[in-house]
Structures are given as structure tokens and as C-alpha cells.
Amino acid sequence: MLSSRIPAIIACSCLLGACGGKKQNPKASQNQAPIVDVIVAGYTNVTNAVEANGSVLANEFVELRPEVNGRLTYLNVQEGKYVEKGTVIARVNDADLQAQLGKIKVQLELAEKTEQRLRKLLDINGVNQADYDAALNTVNGFKADIDYTLAMIDKTVVRAPFSGTLGLRQVSPGAFVTPTTIIASMQQLNQLKVDFTIPEQYGSLVQTGGTVNVVIDGTDNARHKASVIAIEPQANALTRNLRIRALLPPVSKANPGAFVKVYVGENITQKAILVPSNVIIPSDKNKQVVLVRDGKAAFVNVQTGLRQSSFVAITKGVSQGDTIVVKGVMFATNNNPVKVRNIAQLNNLRDTVNQGQQ
Structure with missing residues (x-):
């Protein structure tokens, strides 16, 4: 009888032990x-420094083009050289305009003599006022024709619009050119500018008259303080970016078109x-x-x-x-x-x- 009860007692004790273990784990976990x-x-x-990409620009830049069609009779492109404002860069054939100018001058001379004779007759009532007015109108018309022809002749001359450095020549003497033909480019390098864009949400970090730090690509990574001169008032509708322009200090050495990194807000804490x-x-x-x-x-x-x-x-x-x-x-x-x-x-x-x- 006793031996038959021993397995049952052992099973009950194991079950009680297992139940006791389950009651202790939640209590222990609550205390940890x-x-x-x-x-x-x-x-x-x-x-809040913002890094932006930008490009170096010349202070002034222009592509030299003729205003009229014609053959180049004179070309003075000193590639890479500095030229003063007003220097003649090229001339287009103006022989027809010069001939027309000479013809109008002859006609003007005759018209002026006629007007002078009629004026003397008008003083003594030898001619009516209408005839004299017609002669005077003819004189003024020829003078206007001369001014127009001189303006057309002036368009055949390509001059440097400002003092600056010429680029590479794009045409040869004797070439037929049109207003779409580029003779050469010209840039003013005494003052360089930087154009860059930033998201409009950072627009408060930059203002006209403030400064930004610029690192020119390919240099010694030195930071140059550029002065902000203008901010485009309208954000780009596609990118929602603001376009900003700043002036580089004179000591900066860079070529127009060079890539730069611009750091905005580094001086603002x-x-x-x-x-x-x-x-x-x-x-x-x-x-x-x-x-x-x-x-x-x-x-x-x-x-x-x-x-x-x-x-x-x-x-x-x-x-x-x-x-x-x-x-x-x-x-x-x-x-x-x-x-x-x-x-x-x-x-x-x-x-x-x-x-x-x-």
C-alpha cells in the first residue's frame, strides 16, 4: 500500500513546486x-550652417556680336588681352552705306541752296510761304536720312562695351557674319561674383549686406568671406529655392564658371x-x-x-x-x-x- 502511494506523492510535490515557481516570476519582474x-x-x-553649391561669375560678361549682316573687313581680337572700353574689335563691310551717305550729302547740298534762294525771295514776298516750307522740309528730310545712315554705319562697328579681358576668337577675317554670330566673349575680372541657391526655409539666415563663407573648388580650401549684394525676391516655382548673389573679396583667385561651396549661417548662433x-x-x-x-x-x-x-x-x-x-x-x-x-x-x-x- 505504501509503495503504491509514493509515485503519487512525488507527482503532487513536483506540481506544487512548479506552481510555486510561476507565482514568483511575475513578482520578481515587477521589481526590476x-x-x-x-x-x-x-x-x-x-x-545652423547650410551648405550650398554655387558658381563664380565675372563682374561683367558679354558675347560680342555684330548688329548687321555682312562680311568682316577688320578683326582685332587680342585673345586673352585686356582692352579698354570703346576699342574697335571688328568692322563689317559698310561700302554700300558709305555710298548712300555720299549721295544723300549731295542731295542735301542742292536742297540747302534752294532753301536759301527761296528764303531771300520770301523776305521780299517773291514766293509764297508754302513753296518755302516745302523746300525747308526737303532739307530736314535729307538731314534725317544722313542721321539714319550714320546710325547704320555705326552698327557695322563692334566696340568693347567696357574695359575687360577678351576671350578666344570665334571667327576669321573675311567671314560673313549675322547678329547671331559670336565674334568673341569679353569679361571684366577685376571683381568676381558668386551665384548660389538655398532652400527658401533658410532665407532668414542670409540678408543683403551680410556675409557668407565661400570655398573655391580646386584651391587650398581656404574660406573667403563674400558680401551678399542681392537676393532674388521670388523663389523658384519648381525647386522652391532662393537665388542669391555675393561679391568675392579682391584677393580671391578663380575663373568665371568655377564651382564653389557656399556656407550660409556659420556666423549666426x-x-x-x-x-x-x-x-x-x-x-x-x-x-x-x-x-x-x-x-x-x-x-x-x-x-x-x-x-x-x-x-x-x-x-x-x-x-x-x-x-x-x-x-x-x-x-x-x-x-x-x-x-x-x-x-x-x-x-x-x-x-x-x-x-x-x-
Whole structure:
């Protein structure tokens, strides 16, 4: 009888032991709060530098073209040389216009003599006023024809519109040219400009009279301070970018058309609460961070602003002095206890991130 009861007793004791183990695990898990590292929110100076691409421009640039059709009879393109304003660069054949001018001058001479005779007769009432007015009108008409012909002759001459450096010659003497023919280009290099674009949301970082830093491609990566002279008032409808123009300092050495990097806002700092970007919990509608309040995790909605490589500024939702969880975010649950292991410093976090990126 006793031997038959022994297996049943052993089975009951094992079952009781198993049941006792199941009752102890939930109780033990409730006492184990997740361990987190935190930082204390505080304001720090941040720089919202924006990098943009730009191009170098000459102070003045023009493509020299004739205004009339004709054959080139004179060409004075000193490639790569500096020329003064008004220098004759090319002439188009104007023989027909010169002949027409000579003809009109002969006709004007005869008309003036006629007008002078009629004027003397008019003084003694030897001719009526209408005849004299017609003669005077003929004189004025020939003078107008001369002015028009001289204007057409002037169009056959291509002059330097400003003092600058000539480019490469595109045509040869004797070539037939039209107003679409480019004889050469001309640029004024004593002052260089930079054109660049930035998203319109960063338009507040730049203003006329301010400065931006420019790095010219292919140089020693030195930063040149360029003065902003104009901002296109209308954003591009397709890209939503603003076009900005700045003057490079005279010491800058670059060729028009060179690629440059422009850094906007490097000289502008503002105070903000910075946190590592990985502590932000994104959702469909909101962004959240985990705070520690009275030993418990509290999920709060925040708004973010400036972004750096691995940090983001919080503009709303967190106040100075709040305790923000930076490690162990995934283990924290709202309104449940957490255990703070370490209070980290923002500078130390930056160093850790930078070492990880290297």
C-alpha cells in the first residue's frame, strides 16, 4: 500500500513546486525597473550652417556680336588681352552705306541752296510761304536720312562695351557674319561674383549686406568671406529655392564658371536644447522623447528644429532642467518606473558620436 502511494506523492510535490515557481516570476519582474542613462536639458549655442553649391561669375560678361549682316573687313581680337572700353574689335563691310551717305550729302547740298534762294525771295514776298516750307522740309528730310545712315554705319562697328579681358576668337577675317554670330566673349575680372541657391526655409539666415563663407573648388580650401549684394525676391516655382548673389573679396583667385561651396549661417548662433537624434521616437503624427519624472518614464510630444550631424534641437515640449533618457529608450514604458544609472554630459556624448563616425 505504501509503495503504491509514493509515485503519487512525488507527482503532487513536483506540481506544487512548479506552481510555486510561476507565482514568483511575475513578482520578481515587477521589481526590476529598466536601467537608463539620462542628460539634463540645458540651452547651448548651436550654429545652423547650410551648405550650398554655387558658381563664380565675372563682374561683367558679354558675347560680342555684330548688329548687321555682312562680311568682316577688320578683326582685332587680342585673345586673352585686356582692352579698354570703346576699342574697335571688328568692322563689317559698310561700302554700300558709305555710298548712300555720299549721295544723300549731295542731295542735301542742292536742297540747302534752294532753301536759301527761296528764303531771300520770301523776305521780299517773291514766293509764297508754302513753296518755302516745302523746300525747308526737303532739307530736314535729307538731314534725317544722313542721321539714319550714320546710325547704320555705326552698327557695322563692334566696340568693347567696357574695359575687360577678351576671350578666344570665334571667327576669321573675311567671314560673313549675322547678329547671331559670336565674334568673341569679353569679361571684366577685376571683381568676381558668386551665384548660389538655398532652400527658401533658410532665407532668414542670409540678408543683403551680410556675409557668407565661400570655398573655391580646386584651391587650398581656404574660406573667403563674400558680401551678399542681392537676393532674388521670388523663389523658384519648381525647386522652391532662393537665388542669391555675393561679391568675392579682391584677393580671391578663380575663373568665371568655377564651382564653389557656399556656407550660409556659420556666423549666426542661437540657443537651443540639443539631444542625440536617436532619442527621438517618430510616429505618424508626433515626435516624442522619454523624460524621467518622479522616478517614472513620461513620454512627451516635442517639436524639433535645427539638425546637426547626430544631434537635433528641440524647440517645444522640453524645458531647461528636464531629465531626458538617452540610453535605454526602447525599454522604458510610459508611467512605469525606471532606474537612472548615469547622468551623461552633452559634450561627452558628442565626443562618443564623433569617435564612432571616425
